[in-house]
Amino acid sequence: MTTLLSLIDKVFDFSFRLMRPLPTLAVLAVFSVFTAVISLLVVRWTSDQKAIRRVKYQMGAHVLEVRLFPDQLRVVLRAYLTLFGNTLLYLRYALVPLLVLSVPLLFLFAQLEAHFGRAPVEPGHDFLVRATFQTVDSPAGAVLRLPPGLVQSAPPVHIPSEREVDWRVKAEQPGTYNIHLVLQGSEFSKRVVAESGLARIVSDRDRGGLWQQIVNPGEPPLPRAGLVEQIEIQYPLRVFRFRTWKIEWLVPYLALTLAAALLLKGALRTEL
Amino acid sequence: MTFAKKEERRIWYGTRQILRCTLVLLVMLLILAPAAHAYVGPGAGFAVLTSFLTLFLASVQAVFAFLTWPIRQCFRFLRRRRAYRKAKTKRIVILGFDGMDPELTERFIKQGKLPNLARLRERGTFRPLATTLPPISPVAWSSFLTGVNPGKHNIYDFVTPNRRRYLPELSSARIRGSKRVLRIGRYAIPLTRPQIKPLRRSTPFWHYLADAGVLCSIIRVPVTFPPEKFSGVLLSGMCVPDIQGTQGTFSFHTTRTSIRESASNRVVVPFKKHGAFFHSYIPGPPDTLRTDSTVELHAPFRVKPAASKRMANIHINGQRVAVSEGEYSEWVELEFRAGVGASIKGICRFYLKSVQPELELYATPVNIHPMHPALPISHPLTYSIYLAKLNGLYATLGLAEDTWALNDGFLGEDAFLEQCYLIHQERERMFFDALDKTTQGVCVCVFDITDRVQHMFWRHLADDQTSAAPQTGNGAGSVVEDLYKKMDELIGRTMEKMSSDSLLLIISDHGFKAFERGVNLNSWLHQQGYLALREGAASGDWFQDVDWSRTRAYSLGLNGIYLNMKGRESLGTVEPGAEAARLRTELCEKLRELVDPATSRVAIRRTFDAMKAYTGPYRENAPDVIVGFGEGYRASWDSAQGKVMPAVFEVNSKAWSGDHCIDPALVPGVLFSNWKITGDQHAITDVAPTLLNVFGVKVPLHMDGKPWAIQP
Numbered sequence A: 001m002t003t004l005l006s007l008i009d010k011v012f013d014f015s016f017r018l019m020r021p022l023p024t025l026a027v028l029a030v031f032s033v034f035t036a037v038i039s040l041l042v043v044r045w046t047s048d049q050k051a052i053r054r055v056k057y058q059m060g061a062h063v064l065e066v067r068l069f070p071d072q073l074r075v076v077l078r079a080y081l082t083l084f085g086n087t088l089l090y091l092r093y094a095l096v097p098l099l100v101l102s103v104p105l106l107f108l109f110a111q112l113e114a115h116f117g118r119a120p121v122e123p124g125h126d127f128l129v130r131a132t133f134q135t136v137d138s139p140a141g142a143v144l145r146l147p148p149g150l151v152q153s154a155p156p157v158h159i160p161s162e163r164e165v166d167w168r169v170k171a172e173q174p175g176t177y178n179i180h181l182v183l184q185g186s187e188f189s190k191r192v193v194a195e196s197g198l199a200r201i202v203s204d205r206d207r208g209g210l211w212q213q214i215v216n217p218g219e220p221p222l223p224r225a226g227l228v229e230q231i232e233i234q235y236p237l238r239v240f241r242f243r244t245w246k247i248e249w250l251v252p253y254l255a256l257t258l259a260a261a262l263l264l265k266g267a268l269r270t271e272l
Numbered sequence B: 001m002t003f004a005k006k007e008e009r010r011i012w013y014g015t016r017q018i019l020r021c022t023l024v025l026l027v028m029l030l031i032l033a034p035a036a037h038a039y040v041g042p043g044a045g046f047a048v049l050t051s052f053l054t055l056f057l058a059s060v061q062a063v064f065a066f067l068t069w070p071i072r073q074c075f076r077f078l079r080r081r082r083a084y085r086k087a088k089t090k091r092i093v094i095l096g097f098d099g100m101d102p103e104l105t106e107r108f109i110k111q112g113k114l115p116n117l118a119r120l121r122e123r124g125t126f127r128p129l130a131t132t133l134p135p136i137s138p139v140a141w142s143s144f145l146t147g148v149n150p151g152k153h154n155i156y157d158f159v160t161p162n163r164r165r166y167l168p169e170l171s172s173a174r175i176r177g178s179k180r181v182l183r184i185g186r187y188a189i190p191l192t193r194p195q196i197k198p199l200r201r202s203t204p205f206w207h208y209l210a211d212a213g214v215l216c217s218i219i220r221v222p223v224t225f226p227p228e229k230f231s232g233v234l235l236s237g238m239c240v241p242d243i244q245g246t247q248g249t250f251s252f253h254t255t256r257t258s259i260r261e262s263a264s265n266r267v268v269v270p271f272k273k274h275g276a277f278f279h280s281y282i283p284g285p286p287d288t289l290r291t292d293s294t295v296e297l298h299a300p301f302r303v304k305p306a307a308s309k310r311m312a313n314i315h316i317n318g319q320r321v322a323v324s325e326g327e328y329s330e331w332v333e334l335e336f337r338a339g340v341g342a343s344i345k346g347i348c349r350f351y352l353k354s355v356q357p358e359l360e361l362y363a364t365p366v367n368i369h370p371m372h373p374a375l376p377i378s379h380p381l382t383y384s385i386y387l388a389k390l391n392g393l394y395a396t397l398g399l400a401e402d403t404w405a406l407n408d409g410f411l412g413e414d415a416f417l418e419q420c421y422l423i424h425q426e427r428e429r430m431f432f433d434a435l436d437k438t439t440q441g442v443c444v445c446v447f448d449i450t451d452r453v454q455h456m457f458w459r460h461l462a463d464d465q466t467s468a469a470p471q472t473g474n475g476a477g478s479v480v481e482d483l484y485k486k487m488d489e490l491i492g493r494t495m496e497k498m499s500s501d502s503l504l505l506i507i508s509d510h511g512f513k514a515f516e517r518g519v520n521l522n523s524w525l526h527q528q529g530y531l532a533l534r535e536g537a538a539s540g541d542w543f544q545d546v547d548w549s550r551t552r553a554y555s556l557g558l559n560g561i562y563l564n565m566k567g568r569e570s571l572g573t574v575e576p577g578a579e580a581a582r583l584r585t586e587l588c589e590k591l592r593e594l595v596d597p598a599t600s601r602v603a604i605r606r607t608f609d610a611m612k613a614y615t616g617p618y619r620e621n622a623p624d625v626i627v628g629f630g631e632g633y634r635a636s637w638d639s640a641q642g643k644v645m646p647a648v649f650e651v652n653s654k655a656w657s658g659d660h661c662i663d664p665a666l667v668p669g670v671l672f673s674n675w676k677i678t679g680d681q682h683a684i685t686d687v688a689p690t691l692l693n694v695f696g697v698k699v700p701l702h703m704d705g706k707p708w709a710i711q712p
Helices: A003-018 A023-044 A049-068 A071-117 A210-215 A249-266 B002-033 B048-085 B103-111 B115-123 B138-148 B205-210 B381-391 B403-407 B411-438 B448-458 B474-495 B519-526 B578-593 B685-695
Strands: A126-133 A143-145 A148-158 A164-171 A178-185 A185-194 A203-204 A228-233 A240-242 A245-247 B091-097 B125-129 B159-162 B167-169 B174-180 B181-184 B185-190 B196-199 B216-221 B233-236 B250-256 B264-271 B272-273 B277-286 B296-306 B311-316 B318-325 B331-337 B343-347 B350-353 B360-363 B441-447 B503-507 B513-519 B553-556 B560-561 B595-598 B603-608 B625-628 B632-635 B649-651 B671-672 B677-680 B710-711
Touching: A003 A071, A003 A210, A023 A071, A023 A249, A049 B048, A071 B048, A071 B625, A143 B441, A178 A228, A178 B448, A185 A228, A185 B048, A228 B403, A240 A249, A240 B277, B091 B474, B091 B685, B103 B115, B103 B125, B103 B671, B115 B125, B115 B474, B115 B503, B115 B671, B125 B677, B138 B205, B138 B360, B138 B685, B138 B710, B159 B503, B159 B649, B167 B174, B181 B671, B205 B216, B205 B441, B205 B578, B216 B411, B233 B381, B250 B277, B264 B277, B272 B513, B277 B331, B296 B331, B311 B331, B311 B350, B318 B331, B318 B350, B381 B411, B403 B411, B403 B448, B411 B441, B448 B474, B448 B513, B474 B503, B503 B685, B513 B595, B513 B603, B519 B553, B560 B578, B578 B603, B578 B625, B603 B632, B671 B677
Parallel strands: B091 B441, B091 B503, B216 B233, B216 B441, B250 B264, B513 B632
Antiparallel strands: A126 A164, A126 A228, A143 A178, A148 A164, A178 A185, A203 A228, A240 A245, B125 B671, B159 B167, B174 B196, B181 B185, B250 B360, B272 B277, B277 B296, B296 B311, B311 B318, B331 B343, B350 B360, B503 B671, B513 B649, B553 B560, B560 B625, B595 B603, B603 B625, B677 B710
């Protein structure tokens, strides 16, 4: 599984490298269209297209029925009831493609979140490095070793109740760095991105299992037997600005995916 | 403002409000969506999102409807109470069977083959129903729905002559292109909708009833194209054109090279072989988006026959349609792509006639797509869409049963009959849905199959062995009998769905008689010196080579003779007034009791002077003389198409062996009812005033029909 995840990482890294000259929103649009195409193909191949079309037509007919026969109370109530039943039926037909789609889209989504979810730390601005340890005593002697370009801007803060130590760090120059947490002879690294542009930005490195590896792709998990449970970099959220609105990547991504799917469903002969 | 208009405005306002609210909610959802901290979104299935959207819209509408329901219901309750306060019943169902013959019905009832009609006759009413002059479906049904004589509704035949060009035009509607067109290079982009003008005059009874608050569901009543606005639902019937604008042009595709022809009602397209596929195309409408509108749009397709399986796969419009030999396909959606990205959608069925030795494929006329109608075929527009979504695609063409394909030998009897019943099944589904929805009010449905099948299979009736037409097909002798039995079953099923206090009327517009010999009225006029041909010229279709400067009268259509009148016809020779009256009388007298020398039978029983036979403002548009043929006779095929032949009489050798375009006294329709109807004379024009009377609505003074004395 680790090999597969590593392969997926490489594929996405390669894709993002290819699209480096494009603006961030354009890259997001490319992935939206890609998602739409994949989703349409999966829906087409895994669903009963005729049944979906039939039930959609039935739903349309009953909506029209309400408008056509508004004076007929019995007809209207029955139309609503049938409409509800047809909606459930439609969901049933959509269940199989939904389940099939959920697997590849989970990986896709994790990768997109890793690239679009967070913005890099800004050079010259402070950011927090937070380490969570296995026991209250574990942090004793923990040292954060910073590479050139990163400096500690305040003494570390130990919060025993949380089994946590926080360091305030500042990037002096743009770049991608590896910081090292040294504890009892063991060294735990974490990548810090402080340069503009699209890059894989993963805020957490955990010692979790497969799920953590999937949702936080890019860095190997912390050793299970180690004293450190998690190292977290507090990256700011990446937002897209549309005039005065600030929205996260999910909204334009969803909107673009839906738009692309609606536009392409005819060409790909898919009934949604 | 009429009630219908108010209602329409109210519905539109409601719809607009719902749309506006939905839009605002959607935009708000988009803007105010909180940051998602879990992996939901496309990963959780954008398929669900689509269904959610549907559910959401339905819910919004449901909530809106729920909140406003008490107010609307109070208003409607008051209106309904008023509408039905004076009504003798709250529900009337009318089943129209085009061409159901009273004599034949009587015979089958006596033989015990029609139990439901027998029950109606016993407990209610069975009478012959006087038809119109002439007894042709568009004329009779127009009188049915308006309650007036043809002089007031302006329909005298399927076609009417263009007085300037002496060419036929559809009598029920005039379709013209857009008035304003933007020309850019070779493209002509219409800026307004095409002009569709109804030519039928007078007001249908359902308009009066709808204004009084009575719900009316009108299914396929002839001469309702274009559909007129009223507060009810209507699907247009006979006279709806196909996608080419004709009354039905089928196409036939063959590998045979001997057939290459194109006529007004058919196009034969040879297949071209490329590899394993045979290529051809369905002819479509002219490309009106081009300045050169003679360019015809095509829907290309290719066929891969599988001779061993006796079937073929048709690849058309991105679909693969499998058809077995001797079978029809489902309705196939076609798209005719015009210039500048526009397209016109239609539907057709394929019938695979043979795979070997020759590949032969028949395609029905391309019907207007009920879900994407190129022309309005229903009111409201959404009604045709609703029916298609609910029951599947259906034939929309007015004369959907392709009698010409059988007449000309492109379809066999079995194939034609199958086509008729496929269309009939669609019609039944529509009717029973309308019946189900019309719990109060009037539900009318006209079934055409009775007319088409009798036209084509009359020669197989046991007591009619005189026809010269070929008698082919297996078991064809019982086709008409089986048809009547099926209609009786349909009536039985309808009665099961009706309460005893509802009124059921079963009517037909005319009866039927054999059509054995044709009378060429134009030949007779030519021989008598009323119609002249150019020197040395032989006549062609549509008065080709007629010398109008020496012609005083001509015949067009099935029963009419027109005077070549000065000031009306572009090359008129007959003075209106006294001369015209004299000529009308002269023609009437000469034609009356015209005897066929070959059989010594009376070919023309009666003739009618239009000025005496009709009353009303449109009498001037009528044929000047209407011919009432005797039994066994009708206007010949050539005569109807304005062609002069050497002989006046000719044998009808076509499969079209039954007809009704004769003396109306010989072909009355039927009237059945579950209520008692008293009185002696019952005519089709009486139906409209009777319905108004039953609902307590005042009968307009202009109606010619008289309400029947009717009681449960």
